[in-house]
Amino acid sequence: MTDLRLPVSVPSTALFTDQYELTMLQAALRDGTADRPCVFECFTRRLPEGRRYGVVAGTGRVLDAVEGFRFDAAQLDFLRERGIVDGPTLEWLAGFRFHGDVWGYPEGEVYFPGSPVLRVEGSFAECVLLETVILSIMNHDSAVAAAASRMSAAAGGRPLIEMGARRTHELSAVAAARAAYVGGFAATSDLAAGFRYGIPTTGTAAHAFTLLHDSERDAFTAQVESMGRGTTLLVDTYDVREAVRTAVEVAGPGLGAVRLDSGDLLLMAHRVRQQLDELGARDTKIVVTSDLDEYAIASLAAAPVDTYGVGTQLVTGSGHPTCSMVYKLVARATSTEPGAPLLPVAKRSTGGKSSVGGRKWAARRLDEDGFAAAEVLGTGEVPKDLAERLLPVPLVRAGSVIGREPLEAARARHIEARAALPLSATQLSRGEAVLPTEYL
Amino acid sequence: MTDLRLPVSVPSTALFTDQYELTMLQAALRDGTADRPCVFECFTRRLPEGRRYGVVAGTGRVLDAVEGFRFDAAQLDFLRERGIVDGPTLEWLAGFRFHGDVWGYPEGEVYFPGSPVLRVEGSFAECVLLETVILSIMNHDSAVAAAASRMSAAAGGRPLIEMGARRTHELSAVAAARAAYVGGFAATSDLAAGFRYGIPTTGTAAHAFTLLHDSERDAFTAQVESMGRGTTLLVDTYDVREAVRTAVEVAGPGLGAVRLDSGDLLLMAHRVRQQLDELGARDTKIVVTSDLDEYAIASLAAAPVDTYGVGTQLVTGSGHPTCSMVYKLVARATSTEPGAPLLPVAKRSTGGKSSVGGRKWAARRLDEDGFAAAEVLGTGEVPKDLAERLLPVPLVRAGSVIGREPLEAARARHIEARAALPLSATQLSRGEAVLPTEYL
Numbered sequence: 001m002t003d004l005r006l007p008v009s010v011p012s013t014a015l016f017t018d019q020y021e022l023t024m025l026q027a028a029l030r031d032g033t034a035d036r037p038c039v040f041e042c043f044t045r046r047l048p049e050g051r052r053y054g055v056v057a058g059t060g061r062v063l064d065a066v067e068g069f070r071f072d073a074a075q076l077d078f079l080r081e082r083g084i085v086d087g088p089t090l091e092w093l094a095g096f097r098f099h100g101d102v103w104g105y106p107e108g109e110v111y112f113p114g115s116p117v118l119r120v121e122g123s124f125a126e127c128v129l130l131e132t133v134i135l136s137i138m139n140h141d142s143a144v145a146a147a148a149s150r151m152s153a154a155a156g157g158r159p160l161i162e163m164g165a166r167r168t169h170e171l172s173a174v175a176a177a178r179a180a181y182v183g184g185f186a187a188t189s190d191l192a193a194g195f196r197y198g199i200p201t202t203g204t205a206a207h208a209f210t211l212l213h214d215s216e217r218d219a220f221t222a223q224v225e226s227m228g229r230g231t232t233l234l235v236d237t238y239d240v241r242e243a244v245r246t247a248v249e250v251a252g253p254g255l256g257a258v259r260l261d262s263g264d265l266l267l268m269a270h271r272v273r274q275q276l277d278e279l280g281a282r283d284t285k286i287v288v289t290s291d292l293d294e295y296a297i298a299s300l301a302a303a304p305v306d307t308y309g310v311g312t313q314l315v316t317g318s319g320h321p322t323c324s325m326v327y328k329l330v331a332r333a334t335s336t337e338p339g340a341p342l343l344p345v346a347k348r349s350t351g352g353k354s355s356v357g358g359r360k361w362a363a364r365r366l367d368e369d370g371f372a373a374a375e376v377l378g379t380g381e382v383p384k385d386l387a388e389r390l391l392p393v394p395l396v397r398a399g400s401v402i403g404r405e406p407l408e409a410a411r412a413r414h415i416e417a418r419a420a421l422p423l424s425a426t427q428l429s430r431g432e433a434v435l436p437t438e439y440l
Numbered sequence: 441m442t443d444l445r446l447p448v449s450v451p452s453t454a455l456f457t458d459q460y461e462l463t464m465l466q467a468a469l470r471d472g473t474a475d476r477p478c479v480f481e482c483f484t485r486r487l488p489e490g491r492r493y494g495v496v497a498g499t500g501r502v503l504d505a506v507e508g509f510r511f512d513a514a515q516l517d518f519l520r521e522r523g524i525v526d527g528p529t530l531e532w533l534a535g536f537r538f539h540g541d542v543w544g545y546p547e548g549e550v551y552f553p554g555s556p557v558l559r560v561e562g563s564f565a566e567c568v569l570l571e572t573v574i575l576s577i578m579n580h581d582s583a584v585a586a587a588a589s590r591m592s593a594a595a596g597g598r599p600l601i602e603m604g605a606r607r608t609h610e611l612s613a614v615a616a617a618r619a620a621y622v623g624g625f626a627a628t629s630d631l632a633a634g635f636r637y638g639i640p641t642t643g644t645a646a647h648a649f650t651l652l653h654d655s656e657r658d659a660f661t662a663q664v665e666s667m668g669r670g671t672t673l674l675v676d677t678y679d680v681r682e683a684v685r686t687a688v689e690v691a692g693p694g695l696g697a698v699r700l701d702s703g704d705l706l707l708m709a710h711r712v713r714q715q716l717d718e719l720g721a722r723d724t725k726i727v728v729t730s731d732l733d734e735y736a737i738a739s740l741a742a743a744p745v746d747t748y749g750v751g752t753q754l755v756t757g758s759g760h761p762t763c764s765m766v767y768k769l770v771a772r773a774t775s776t777e778p779g780a781p782l783l784p785v786a787k788r789s790t791g792g793k794s795s796v797g798g799r800k801w802a803a804r805r806l807d808e809d810g811f812a813a814a815e816v817l818g819t820g821e822v823p824k825d826l827a828e829r830l831l832p833v834p835l836v837r838a839g840s841v842i843g844r845e846p847l848e849a850a851r852a853r854h855i856e857a858r859a860a861l862p863l864s865a866t867q868l869s870r871g872e873a874v875l876p877t878e879y880l
Contacts, residue, residue, distance in 0.1 A: 015632035016610040018603070019643030022631070027645070027666035033652050040648070065610070078635045086666075124652050131646075132630075135606035136613055163458070166575035167762040170456040170505070172609035173576055190572075191462070192455040195518045203459030205467070206571075208480070208769035211785040212473050212564050226467035226526075236789045262789060312762060321756045322607040329648035345651040349676045349702060 013068040014096075015075055016133040019084060025125050026089040032336070034125040039331040039342065039359040042104075042118035042134055044111070048146075048320035050430030053421060055149050055414060056117050057179040058141030059107035063401045065133045066098050098126050102396035105362075107405070108145075108182050108414035109391065110421065112375040114437045116360050117142075117325070119392060124332065131327045139325050140172065141179040143317035147294070148183025149418060150318065151310060153426035154298040159186035160308050161202055162193075163289060164315030176315040182410045189309075197407055204259070210237040220250040230256035232287055235272070236263065244272055248279040257285035257306065265290060266303050273304035293318050294428055331359045344379065356439060363389040364435075372420050378440035453508040454536075455515055456573040459524060465565055466529040472776070474565040479771040479782065479799040482544075482558035482574055484551070488586075488760035490870030493861060495589050495854060496557050497619040498581030499547035503841045505573045506538050538566050542836035545802075547845070548585075548622050548854035549831065550861065552815040554877045556800050557582075557765070559832060564772065571767045579765050580612065581619040583757035587734070588623025589858060590758065591750060593866035594738040599626035600748050601642055602633075603729060604755030616755040622850045629749075637847055644699070650677040660690040670696035672727055675712070676703065684712055688719045697725035697746065705730060706743050713744035733758050734868055771799045784819065796879060803829040804875075812860050818880035 028034035047054055071079075071093045079085055079093070100122020111117050118134060120127045152160055162180040165173035170192075177185075177193030187200040194201035205223055213219035220233050229251040235243035235258045247255055258276070260268050265288045276284050288300065289309035297308055317323075328347075333340040344357030358379035363386035367373040376386060395403030418425065425434040468474035487494055511519075511533045519525055519533070540562020551557050558574060560567045592600055602620040605613035610632075617625075617633030627640040634641035645663055653659035660673050669691040675683035675698045687695055698716070700708050705728045716724050728740065729749035737748055757763075768787075773780040784797030798819035803826035807813040816826060835843030858865065865874040 013610070015635050016605065016613070017631050018605060018629040019631055019634075019641050020629065020645055021643075023643055023663075023667060024645050024649045027649070027662045028652065030666050031658070031662040033662070036652060038652065075635060079631075082634065082641065084631070084641065124648075128646075128648060131648075132606050133610055136608060136610040139607050140609040140612070165456065165458060166572050166767075167579050168576060169580040169609060169612035169615055170453070170573055170576040171611040172580070173456070175609055189458040189460065191457050191459055191519075191524070194459075194522065195455050195515060201459045201522065201524065203461075203463055205460055205464050206568075207787045208564075208568060208571075209464045209467070211769045211787070212468065212476060212478070212772055214774075218471075222467045222471040222473070223463075226470050227463060236787075238788050240789060262787075312764075316761045321761045322752055324752075327606075329651045332652055334654075347647045347651070347676075347702075348678050349680060 012070050012072055012075065013065040013133055014071045016065070016136060017129060018132045021129050021131055022079070022085050022089065024128055026085045028124055029089055029092060035123045035336045037333040037342070038122065038124045038127050038329055040120045040127045040131070040327055041116040041330045041360065042120070042138060042325055042327045043114055043116050044323055044325045045355070046113050046324065047433050048323060051146065051320070052425050052427065052431050052434040053418070054111040054323060055142055055145040055183055056105045056107055056109045056111050057145035057182045057410070058137040058175070059104055059395065060404065060407065060410070061137045061141065061175065061178070062118065062134055063395060063404055065137060066102065066130065066396060067401055069130065069133065070097055092125070096126070096129070097399060098122065098130065098396070099399040100126050100396070101394070101398065103392040104395050105391050106393050106410070106413060108410035108412070108417065110417045112433050112435050112437050114356070114377055115375055116362055116377070116392065119359065135325055135327050139322045141175055142325065143321055143323045144176045144179035144315060145183040146320070146323065147314055147318035148180040148185050149414065150294040150426070150428065151297055151314065152184025153418070154294045154428060155308055156301065158305065158307060160184065160310055161186065162188040162190065162314055163309045164311035165190040167312040168315040173315065178407065180314055181407060182414055184411070184414065199407070204232040205234050207234065207237045210234065216243055217246050217250060220247055224251045229254045232257040232259050234259045234261060236260055240268060240272065241275065244275050245279070248276070248281050248284070253280040253284070255281055255284045257287050259287040259289060261289045266300060269300065269303040269305050298428055328355050330355070330357050362391045364391060365389065370420070371422055372435055375435045375437045376440060377437060380440065383440070452510050452512055452515065453505040453573055454511045456505070456576060457569060458572045461569050461571055462519070462525050462529065464568055466525045468564055469529055469532060475563045475776045477773040477782070478562065478564045478567050478769055480560045480567045480571070480767055481556040481770045481800065482560070482578060482765055482767045483554055483556050484763055484765045485795070486553050486764065487873050488763060491586065491760070492865050492867070492871055492874040493858070494551040494763060495582055495585040495623055496545045496547055496549045496551050497585035497622045497850070498577040498615070499544055499835065500844065500847065500850070501577045501581065501615065501618070502558065502574055503835060503844055505577060506542065506570065506836060507841055509570065509573065510537055532565070536566070536569070537839060538562065538570065538836070539839040540566050540836070541834070541838065543832040544835050545831050546833050546850070546853060548850035548852070548857065550857045552873050552875050552877050554796070554817055554879070555815055556802055556817070556832065559799065575765055575767050579762045581615055582765065583761055583763045584616045584619035584755060585623040586760070586763065587754055587758035588620040588625050589854065590734040590866070590868065591737055591754065592624025593858070594734045594868060595748055596741065598745065598747060600624065600750055601626065602628040602630065602754055603749045604751035605630040607752040608755040613755065618847065620754055621847060622854055624851070624854065639847070644672040645674050647674065647677045650674065656683055657686050657690060660687055664691045669694045672697040672699050674699045674701060676700055680708060680712065681715065684715050685719070688716070688721050688724070693720040693724070695721055695724045697727050699727040699729060701729045706740060709740065709743040709745050738868055768795050770795070770797050802831045804831060805829065810860070811862055812875055815875050815877045816880060817877060820880065823880070
């Protein structure tokens with residue numbers, strides 16, 4: 001085995017694919033079933049334990065991935081040299097681009113068990129190839145967005161900063177910052193996320209900067225001279241009380257903020273607030289960071305904290321780093337003849353992995369007060385009272401992306417969708433899905 | 441905020457960086473401390489709860505990232521337009537490349553609390569910039585490798601296949617397959633991992649392939665005609681007993697393997713083995729997949745299973761998706777004068793985040809039987825009996841990568857390093873680190 005020494009990035013999205021997708025393709029091309037029209041749905045059988053709703057995130061990245069799903073020469077050489085597929089399949093792959101349709105819940109929307117968050121329609125060949133890349137994106141991004149949503153609900157109106165890049169894969173981190181933004185975060189420390197997605201970025205200094213200097217005062221002075229008095233000074237390298245005093249001496253009472261990154265944050269926030277006020281720095285804000293999760297954030301609700309920085313627990317989905325989405329064939333034509341009927345299909349063996357066959361519509365039923373009351377899925381005609389409440393929107397039509405939108409739209413949609421859920425949705429305690437899923 | 445519509449991949453590794461690294465750089469360039477010689481160490485304060493050892497993985501990727509850490513024009517434009525750093529800092533970044541030294545535990549080696557798995561030496565400016573990208577890689581890859589190592593120990597000699605791409609970010613998945621290989625896995629289903637790192641790949645068919653066909657027999661026939669009778673047929677779409685009978689009828693007793701992906705795997709493996717034997721397919725193997733972790737693998741030790749496929753629990757670190765590594769300034773010169781002494785430094789405030797200052801050597805002490813007995817770290821002279829047992833090796837010298845090696849070497853090293861640990865290292869039950877960390 002040799003290390004191919006290729007660049008860190010892979011030139012297209014076409015190899016974010018499990019080998020079995022290509023071997024299925026090869027066998028289906030050979031026996032003529034590859035062109036049968038098919039419907040695949042992406043959904044989850046359950047929410048992570050105790051969670052009350054899921055958050056759709058990654059949809060925009062799926063659209064990029066579908067567009068970038070082309071096999072280049074180096075990739076085809078790899079498949080040939082490894083003998084992964086035969087000649088006719090390689091030829092087919094060389095000309096491949098997706099020509100089918102994708103519908104889905106718009107990004108930022110909430111979802112429940114069974115919700116068809118994406119539906120992919122086209123030939124078996126073109127749909128089966130997208131399985132892994134779609135699941136990678138939706139499982140990762142939706143897991144992070146769900147954690148972000150719980151944290152932003154717990155934070156009330158206080159801003160949250162995503163700081164988890166160091167705790168996850170370097171490109172996972174970029175997608176995590178994006179998903180956190182959808183879920184309600186205000187900014188990220190990750191420059192690549194700012195570069196790639198335009199998310200606001202922020203950041204000031206670490207303990208190393210203080211330790212580099214001959215004194216804390218030297219470090220604070222250097223930072224204020226470089227970044228202005230509006231900067232955030234990190235005050236817990238040595239003694240917090242002394243650091244706060246020095247900080248205000250150096251920057252004056254117009255100091256932007258101080259950051260606490262260790263210790264009993266509840267106690268410290270109160271003490272530091274009092275000290276800042278006594279020093280006349282009434283507008284100086286307090287930023288807290290240090291292994292926060294939604295519970296720690298909630299526990300600081302009554303503390304004089306202005307901003308939360310969250311790392312590890314955000315990028316790892318706060319205990320649920322993936323959300324068990326699957327990508328299943330739910331219907332296929334009985335032949336490749338034009339007009340051949342669509343047959344609902346589903347795995348039938350026992351063992352808890354069965355699913356519901358058929359191409360599904362999905363709608364959210366409201367109660368009299370306008371709150372969401374049920375997630376309704378069906379394969380037949382849509383009842384009249386739900387026709388206006390259908391959730392999926394067209395994202396790709398005949399291979400062309402038509403559902404792209406600014407990330408801000410997904411972020412705004414999430415706030416709105418969450419606000420329309422029953423109030424118990426944002427309880428942090430463990431519970432059941434806040435809406436029942438009904439099949440019609 | 442606009443979506444910049446740049447490619448999925450980021451052109452260099454230089455923006456896998458928290459903004460505060462650049463703001464610290466700017467302030468340090470301004471006050472003259474940027475050139476102070478510094479020593480940073482990457483280590484973890486503790487192992488994840490219950491774990492007995494850690495596994496170093498990602499080192500090879502860190503070397504790629506250090507080489508690729510250059511700011512290109514688009515990235516510099518972004519920093520300028522956002523006003524993230526000032527003009528002199530932008531100029532400095534435009535010419536940046538790392539000229540320092542990196543030492544580290546070789547990839548695949550085991551580690552314990554405090555082990556300096558990487559040590560980065562150079563000016564403050566050049567070392568501080570690498571913090572986030574180094575931590576992202578080491579935290580992610582080592583977490584996956586640790587889970588892989590536990591699973592491979594539980595599997596005994598049976599091969600393990602990595603199948604988790606769909607459960608994690610698409611590029612995380614590539615790194616996870618690499619880390620799993622270091623930790624003892626035999627192959628991956630992820631084509632991008634095969635392409636990028638040369639890891640063996642494998643894969644046959646999903647339930648969708650059976651459902652696409654008019655009958656299970658049609659599907660099996662198509663697969664065998666396409667891939668030969670050595671293929672693996674998935675037998676749990678409808679009725680397992682019937683599927684196994686059909687599989688052997690279609691492929692003959694020379695059928696390569698059958699795969700079980702749901703249900704009570706222990707019970708099913710015994711039943712299917714018996715059925716295969718009765719049908720004369722004594723050499724047909726049984727592959728099991730379906731939310732396996734190290735405990736499920738161990739529970740199948742006495743079952744007639746030949747190969748395990750592992751997804752979710754592998755790529756999410758089996759409950760510990762990150763391993764809490766930090767990157768800390770441990771020593772710095774008192775000035776930029778040549779020959780200025782190195783001063784050990786460490787955060788001192790209370791709150792549980794303190795660390796041990798000083799540039800450390802690290803060695804593993806053996807007992808009389810040649811088993812590892814302690815992880816010994818120190819800042820002074822190395823005791824004679826440990827001089828031959830030093831763990832860190834040179835990886836980068838004066839900015840040039842000198843520690844690159846084939847991935848196979850890391851994989852072999854891990855097997856050897858784990859075998860030298862006390863026997864309780866591979867117990868699955870929760871416990872303490874199997875070696876004590878001693879500071880001299």
